[in-house]
Amino acid sequence: MTHARLFVVSLAVLGLSSLLGACGDDDDGGLSEAQRYGVGAACGDDDDCYSKDFALTCLAFKGGYCGLEGCAGNEDCPAGSACVEHDDGQNYCFLICTDKSQCNPTRPPEIEANCSANITFVDQSNGFKACVPPS
Numbered sequence: 001m002t003h004a005r006l007f008v009v010s011l012a013v014l015g016l017s018s019l020l021g022a023c024g025d026d027d028d029g030g031l032s033e034a035q036r037y038g039v040g041a042a043c044g045d046d047d048d049c050y051s052k053d054f055a056l057t058c059l060a061f062k063g064g065y066c067g068l069e070g071c072a073g074n075e076d077c078p079a080g081s082a083c084v085e086h087d088d089g090q091n092y093c094f095l096i097c098t099d100k101s102q103c104n105p106t107r108p109p110e111i112e113a114n115c116s117a118n119i120t121f122v123d124q125s126n127g128f129k130a131c132v133p134p135s
Helices: 003-025 033-037
Strands: 057-059 065-069 081-085 091-097 114-116 129-132
Touching (some): 033 091
Antiparallel strands (some): 081 091, 091 129, 114 129
16 A cells, blocks of 8 residues: 555544544433433432523422423423423423333432323323333
């Protein structure tokens, strides 16, 4: 291989590795915005739910549940969560899910949330379920 060809190949490899490295920097592990902010996480108080972009609080469920209270619709919730009408008469932003494993990466087994379709969404559910904390 000539020096010129080797140089071009080296530049191509370097450019590709830089591009792939940049993609890795933005990798969020497949987490939704809501999961990155901590929606659904177990908590003991509001400080456990700090988020600079959303006013998450530690909701009063068994084991706590980082979320938002008083939403009027999904637009009030981080992407990946939805505004639900809970049976306690309040609206909350809860994580959306398709199975239980998505609800519990930040919750210990004794206070796992359930992925439930038996919940009332404020806006259309589009077939989603929500991670409902234990009572």
